[in-house]
Amino acid sequence: MTEAADIVIAGGGPVGSALVLALRDAGLRTLLLEAQSVQSTDRRPLALSYGSRLVLERLGVWSGLAASATPIRLIHVSQRGGFGRVSMSADETGMPDLGYVVDYGRLAALLAEAAASSGASCRHGAQVESWQGGNPALVQYCQDGETKELHTALAVIADGGAVSDAGSEDYRQCAVTAHVVSERPHNNTAYERFTPQGPLALLPDAEGWALVWTTTPERALDLCAADAPDFLAQLQNEFGGRAGRFTAVSARVSHALRRRRASADAGHVVFIGNAAQTLHPVAGQGFNLGLRDAWELAEQIIHDGTDPLGSDAWLQAYRRRRSIDRGGGIGFTHGLVRLFSNEFPPLRLARGMGLALLGSVPPLKNFLARRMTFGARG
Ligand SMILES: Cc1cc2nc3c(=O)[nH]c(=O)nc-3n(C[C@H](O)[C@H](O)[C@H](O)COP(=O)(O)OP(=O)(O)OC[C@H]3O[C@@H](n4cnc5c(N)ncnc54)[C@H](O)[C@@H]3O)c2cc1C
The missing domain is CATH 3.30.9.10 (D-Amino Acid Oxidase, subunit A, domain 2)
Structure with missing residues (x-):
């Protein structure tokens, strides 16, 4: 049987669920497919930026997280x-806090619960098996041992890179x-x-x-x-x-x-969060960047009526909108890993000088803090 929805989101992790919430008043038929039917037990710590807190406030979930989030002030x-x-x-940068430490499982559960009660259709235990670009895009998934098909104007892949793991580097x-x-x-x-x-x-x-x-x-x-x-x-x-x-x-x-970056979006298919780019945790940027992917995708879905949803021109506009933030996040993170993984003595000296310079030039520190907090628009 082939069903239809305006937007199909493959993957109900924190980024996919955030997108559902950001679209709750858009008046579209949104369908989320999540492979797991039980809550994640992953307790990895996530450092959320102050900018992410502001987005989570707008999504209405920050109040449920605040009591268990530990502020970072230095x-x-x-x-x-x-x-x-x-x-x-935090005082130097003019922000109340530099960030917050939360655990992945709690954040994911909170966002998933809010998404499920937002009016969107959220199916758990629904494993996406494949998708095909086209107008409309076709998504195939398996639930309760039955394979089903969906036609959609926009398939959003937010599976963390699980299905589309091509092109990753260990x-x-x-x-x-x-x-x-x-x-x-x-x-x-x-x-x-x-x-x-x-x-x-x-x-x-x-x-x-x-x-x-x-x-x-x-x-x-x-x-x-x-x-x-x-x-x-x-x-x-x-x-x-x-x-x-x-x-x-x-x-x-x-x-x-692993480090990965999705190949170009196909017609009526777009990648967000870790499915679009998986980063090293060194700078704590992965979820923060993925949340901005979701937020800006929702903004474009709601406000950009110039081109048909998911068309090539529409996807290009989204890619342009995200390119500086994504490129900056990926380049900065990967550069840090490479720079600090090298024990060549002159490089160690240069790193020390770089850190000392950063420490003694407040505008430079402030610039970096704002980019890490708000992305390229900081
Ligand atoms: C050790 C560590 C520390 C980190 N620290 C930070 C940090 O401090 N700050 C930060 O911002 N980021 C951090 N990150 C990165 C952060 O965890 C990720 O960027 C974030 O989890 C990405 O969210 P996502 O929703 O895109 O993907 P995921 O969290 O991977 O969620 C993907 C979802 O898709 C579902 N799924 C998978 N396959 C399918 C399928 N076939 N069909 C349907 N559903 C499917 C999964 O069950 C899951 O629910 C860290 C990562 C690690 C490993």
């Missing part, structure tokens, strides 16, 4: 074995995430420490810290298997004493890191 960046460090405070790094406790209070400070194996981020999280430790796949395996005292000793050695003595750690989870 960010401290350094490199292991090299000089140069920089710190950036960073040969994994991010180990965990909750850790130390003797010192976090005072709403986030630390990013670059090490030769990858960046290590310690983010304020409730009464303790959320850890995102990027390293080689082999070491990630060892870190996940290590007992608590051994793990804490390795963390102390890598991070140093800034947060005081580490005293406890939760179970650890390892995430393999």
Whole structure:
């Protein structure tokens, strides 16, 4: 049987659900297809920018998240074995907070619940198998063992890259995430420490810290298997004493890191969020960028009546609208990974000088903070 909807969204993660919410008053038949039928148990920490908070407020979900979100008011960046460090405070940038630490599962569940009660049709346990560009686009999915087809003016692929995983590059790094406790209070400070194996981020999280430790796949395996005292000793050695003595750690989870960018959108098919670009977590930009993808797509759907929805001209307009923000986010993130993964001594020196320069030129710091907070329009 072939059904029809104005907009079909493949993937009900945080970005797909945010799009459903942004379209709730558009007067369109929106249908969301999500493969999972149970809530995500993924507890990876996400650093939301202040700009994302403003979008989540407009979507009406921030109030449900605020109590469990830990504000970041100071960010401290350094490199292991090299000089140069920089710190950036919310006061310097004129924003109330630099960002907020939340957990992925909670954010995804909140957005999914709000999307389900927005009036849109949300089907869970509906696995998208393929799509085909055309006018209309065709989406094939499987639910309860039955394969179904949908015609739509716009198929939005927000599956995190699960189906369309062509063209990805393995960073040969994994991010180990965990909750850790130390003797010192976090005072709403986030630390990013670059090490030769990858960046290590310690983010304020409730009464303790959320850890995102990027390293080689082999070491990630060892870190996940290590007992608590051994793990804490390795963390102390890598991070140093800034947060005081580490005293406890939760179970650890390892995430393999890939970099990908979707090939061009086909007729009446568009990619957003991680399906469009999957970034290294080093600068905490993936979801923030994906949320702006969803927000701006909804803006164009609602306000751009010049070209037919999903036509080539319409898609080109969306690509143009997103190109600077996306290009900047991808280039900045990838550049950081490459720059800080190289132990060539002159490069280490240049990095130290770069950090020192950034620390001593307030307008430069402010420029960077606003770009990371609001994207290219910062
Ligand atoms: C360790 C780590 C730390 C991170 N830290 C940050 C951070 O600090 N800040 C930040 O902004 N970003 C961060 N990110 C990135 C962030 O997690 C992603 O950018 C974000 O989850 C992307 O959301 P999404 O909805 O596009 O994709 P996903 O979260 O991957 O969701 C995709 C959804 O699609 C569904 N799906 C998959 N296949 C199908 C199918 N065939 N049919 C139907 N549904 C399907 C999935 O079940 C899922 O619900 C981090 C990532 C990692 C790994």
